[in-house]
Amino acid sequence: MANVIITTYDGKxxxxxxxxxxxxxxNTEMFYRFLEQYRDERIQKREDTA
Numbered sequence: 001m002a003n004v005i006i007t008t009y010d011g012k013x014x015x016x017x018x019x020x021x022x023x024x025x026x027n028t029e030m031f032y033r034f035l036e037q038y039r040d041e042r043i044q045k046r047e048d049t050a
Contacts, residue, residue, distance in 0.1 A: 004038070 006014045012047050017035045022028050 004015065004017060006017065006020065008014070008020070008022075017038055020035065022031065024032055
């Protein structure tokens with residue numbers, strides 16, 4: 001499994017994308033799409049291995 005490390009503009013470091021709480025707006029929409037895609041891929045992998 002790949003490790004994901006996300007550093008936000010204010011210097012906070014996250015290793016679990018689900019922990020990130022960022023207001024959703026036009027400036028953060030691409031970020032949210034990335035997180036949702038990552039989440040969906042992880043769910044799919046879990047279902048495939050189950």
